[in-house]
Amino acid sequence: LDLRHTIGADPATIVSGTADLLYQESDAWTVVDFKTGKESAPGSYRSNRHRSQLRAYAWMLGAQYGISVSAGRLIYLGTGHERDVPLDIDAFDAQLEQIVEGLPLDTTAGLAPRPHPEPSSTAPDQLPADTRCGSCPYSDICPAWKD
Numbered sequence: 001l002d003l004r005h006t007i008g009a010d011p012a013t014i015v016s017g018t019a020d021l022l023y024q025e026s027d028a029w030t031v032v033d034f035k036t037g038k039e040s041a042p043g044s045y046r047s048n049r050h051r052s053q054l055r056a057y058a059w060m061l062g063a064q065y066g067i068s069v070s071a072g073r074l075i076y077l078g079t080g081h082e083r084d085v086p087l088d089i090d091a092f093d094a095q096l097e098q099i100v101e102g103l104p105l106d107t108t109a110g111l112a113p114r115p116h117p118e119p120s121s122t123a124p125d126q127l128p129a130d131t132r133c134g135s136c137p138y139s140d141i142c143p144a145w146k147d
Contacts, residue, residue, distance in 0.1 A: 003060040013100045019057040022067075030071040031057045037141060039076045039083075045129060049137075050074055054085045055092040062089060 004016040021032035033054055040046035054072035061067040072085035127134030136142070 003057060003064060005060045005063045007096065007100050015056060015060060015096070017053065017057055017060065019061070022061065022069075028071065029061070029067055029069045030073055031061065031069050032073045032075060033057070035074055035076045036078065037076075039079060039081055045127065045134070049129075051085050052092070055087055055089065058087045059089050059092050059096070 001019045001022055002016070003019060004014060007013045007015065019031050020034045023030055023032070031054055033050065035050070040050060051072075054074070058069035058072060061069050069087060069089075072087045074083045074085060075081075076083075129135060133142070133144075
């Protein structure tokens, strides 16, 4: 399910993503994201990103389709383990508005083209978010980060 929602103007900010599964059971909607990589430790950077991803999907489903999502779930395909993720759409909405309002535009900035920090010096789940690899959703399967 492709989702896309525009916030503000001049310039507009677009939030988009693809939810893997959305289902309704007893009048309650659940959004699910399947993960192919290793299960992230609760409270880790990666775990927080996954939680934010589900919150963003739930937020966009509400904004775009008027669907009130009450539950989020991660399913790790490698192990079959499932993790329920609490959704706080109001907090996500407030956080998003704050981010967009304070977003500086710098067209000269960008991420480094090579892995940084070096794969041999940092575990993938401890990467700083402002680095190329730390912001990449594929570091679990990236050849540069293989054990």
